[in-house]
Amino acid sequence: MEGKKILLGVSGSIAAYKAAFVIRNFVKAGAEVRVIMTPSATEFISPLTLATLSKKKVYSTYIGHADEGTWNNHVDLGIWADVMLIAPATANTLAKMNTGITDNFLQAVYLSARCPVVICPAMDLDMYQHESTQKNMSDLKKRGHLFIDSEYGELASGLEGKGRMAEPEHIHQFFEEYWNSELPLINQKWLITAGPTHEPIDPVRFIGNHSSGKMGVALALEAANQGAKVELISGPGTPTVNHKNIHQVYVQSAQNMFEATVPLFSDSHVAILAAAVADYTPAKVAHKKIKKKAGDFQIELEPTQDILKYLGTLKSAQKLVGFALETNNEIENAKKKIKSKNLDLVVLNSLQDKGAGFGHDTNKITLIDAQNKLTKFELKTKAEVAADIINSIQKL
Numbered sequence: 064m065e066g067k068k069i070l071l072g073v074s075g076s077i078a079a080y081k082a083a084f085v086i087r088n089f090v091k092a093g094a095e096v097r098v099i100m101t102p103s104a105t106e107f108i109s110p111l112t113l114a115t116l117s118k119k120k121v122y123s124t125y126i127g128h129a130d131e132g133t134w135n136n137h138v139d140l141g142i143w144a145d146v147m148l149i150a151p152a153t154a155n156t157l158a159k160m161n162t163g164i165t166d167n168f169l170q171a172v173y174l175s176a177r178c179p180v181v182i183c184p185a186m187d188l189d190m191y192q193h194e195s196t197q198k199n200m201s202d203l204k205k206r207g208h209l210f211i212d213s214e215y216g217e218l219a220s221g222l223e224g225k226g227r228m229a230e231p232e233h234i235h236q237f238f239e240e241y242w243n244s245e246l247p248l249i250n251q252k253w254l255i256t257a258g259p260t261h262e263p264i265d266p267v268r269f270i271g272n273h274s275s276g277k278m279g280v281a282l283a284l285e286a287a288n289q290g291a292k293v294e295l296i297s298g299p300g301t302p303t304v305n306h307k308n309i310h311q312v313y314v315q316s317a318q319n320m321f322e323a324t325v326p327l328f329s330d331s332h333v334a335i336l337a338a339a340v341a342d343y344t345p346a347k348v349a350h351k352k353i354k355k356k357a358g359d360f361q362i363e364l365e366p367t368q369d370i371l372k373y374l375g376t377l378k379s380a381q382k383l384v385g386f387a388l389e390t391n392n393e394i395e396n397a398k399k400k401i402k403s404k405n406l407d408l409v410v411l412n413s414l415q416d417k418g419a420g421f422g423h424d425t426n427k428i429t430l431i432d433a434q435n436k437l438t439k440f441e442l443k444t445k446a447e448v449a450a451d452i453i454n455s456i457q458k459l
Contacts, residue, residue, distance in 0.1 A: 064242060065093035070144035070176070072169045073113070075103025076228070077219045078151040078185040082108065084231035085150060086116040092235070097140065099123065099169045101156070125168055137168060141175030146238075149173070150211075151185030151228045154196050161199040180208045181237070185228035187220045211237050246290030247457060253291040254331040255283045256324060256338035256370075258298030260317045264362060265349035274339035276301030278386075278426060281449035282335055283309050289453065294331070296323045298338055317341050317367035328374050328381065333456055335384040336371045337410075343367060375405030382459055384408045384452070397431050407459055408432050410452060430455050 069089055073082045089096050098113045100123040110121040122135050149156065165171050173180070182203065190196060191213060204210060211229045218226050243249055257279020261269040280302050283295045287308035295304060295311040298320065304311050314320045317340045328334055343364040371385045385406045387397040397411040411429040426448045430438040440451055
């Protein structure tokens with residue numbers, strides 16, 4: 064909802080108090096809200112309250128204050144909005160909307176709106192069920208307007224039934240789903256790994272690398288912001304992510320990462336293995352701290368499970384993306400990785416490039432697809448690099 068422009072129309076109903084909570088939720092989510100009130104709505108809740116919450120002037124008349132000598136431009140407001148929400152919409156307001164009656168500023172803006180219109184009816188049980196009200200709502204739906212239907216419960220008259228304005232949290236959920244439906248990765252599941260692995264030598268020491276996990280986190284955030292549900296498998300020291308579309312799991316060793324990643328692969332649409340997984344791990348792990356002794360000390364190492372290659376053997380309809388961090392023969396080595404591990408795309412980093420590699424907030428990449436097509440990018444922030452990678456995956 065970040066940056067969305069919402070025009071909220073408030074008509075005269077006891078449910079007008081809910082507009083305060085609707086506005087607060089929208090603003091908290093990053094939306095810009097402008098409010099129009101009918102004259103009768105101002106009897107139920109103060110324009111000052113809604114102006115304070117929206118941080119914007121509240122409109123209720125065509126003419127501004129007499130000493131200002133200004134008028135409120137209904138056409139500009141109608142053009143400004145991404146969506147117009149009428150909440151609450153009384154039976155009277157619904158009738159005016161359907162017939163085009165324009166006896167207040169809200170109706171003038173409604174008739175000028177070029178954006179989608181969403182309506183939250185609010186009235187008593189018998190008014191809601193009345194044939195004229197039902198016809199007005201039916202006609203407005205045929206016109207393409209969307210409705211957040213009234214809810215069942217206790218009404219202002221003391222009756223119990225349908226007619227209550229939808230609760231603010233339900234309105235907010237409607238708009239989240241409404242805008243999420245436009246996102247390119249909605250309903251997709253993505254699996255992403257990030258950060259290093261630590262291979263234990265004893266309870267104190269480990270073999271590791273300099274990966275910060277920043278690139279993997281940037282990829283997870285970009286995918287989540289585009290609507291995907293992301294499983295983020297994170298190695299030690301990877302930054303913690305707070306995003307409703309990201310489920311983050313921390314692991315330590317290469318084996319831990321293998322065990323966390325493989326079960327999730329079959330349900331994933333895309334897997335990006337950005338983690339810097341250790342190629343070798345100590346064959347034996349000491350249960351107590353190894354004491355320093357005179358002379359040489361040797362550690363026997365054995366290969367870790369190659370997670371990327373293993374997923375390549377399981378791949379069916381998924382897109383599988385790997386990373387290649389190289390210091391020499393970069394292109395040649397990356398191309399070999401595509402074939403040997405059955406990848407759809409490899410992201411090549413070179414430690415020879417200034418500002419790329421571990422620990423930086425920037426990166427410089429070359430993308431190579433399964434047909435050996437190369438796409439080179441300049442040095443960018445990791446957030447921008449993540450967008451380039453994910454946009455390239457979508458093109459696949």
